[in-house]
Amino acid sequence: QVQLVESGGGEVQPGGSLRLSCGVSASMFSFNILAWYRQAPGKGRELVASIPGAHSSGDTNYADSVKGRFTISRDDAKNMVYLQMNSLKPEDTALYYCFGNQRLWNGEYNYWGQGTQVTVSS
Numbered sequence: 403q404v405q406l407v408e409s410g411g412g413e414v415q416p417g418g419s420l421r422l423s424c425g426v427s428a429s430m431f432s433f434n435i436l437a438w439y440r441q442a443p444g445k446g447r448e449l450v451a452s453i454p455g456a457h458s459s460g461d462t463n464y465a466d467s468v469k470g471r472f473t474i475s476r477d478d479a480k481n482m483v484y485l486q487m488n489s490l491k492p493e494d495t496a497l498y499y500c501f502g503n504q505r506l507w508n509g510e511y512n513y514w515g516q517g518t519q520v521t522v523s524s
Contacts, residue, residue, distance in 0.1 A: 411518030424500035
């Protein structure tokens with residue numbers, strides 16, 4: 403129904419930057435919230451950052467571990483969600499997932515991307 407496709411992952415040195423992109427096959431106005439999650443090996447999936455859909459005037463939200471370093475944003479005209487990651491640390495290494503909670507007339511639905519790997523090492 404809705405497809406989320408991540409790109410932009412890769413390997414980077416500590417202190418470096420990456421920008422993840424998520425292409426969404428639905429209008430940003432149909433989403434309650436869009437977000438990035440990540441999961442490191444042997445650990446649970448954690449919320450990294452979230453942003454309201456285009457219908458909402460709410461604020462962005464960040465995990466304490468990334469606040470001040472990561473920035474989530476939308477391009478509503480292109481149906482894109484981005485995660486700008488600066489000052490990357492080895493502990494940021496994880497599989498990053500794009501997430502969307504879509505609000506429709508008949509309910510709310512959750513969608514996940516396939517994930518993109520981010521590796522931070524010297």
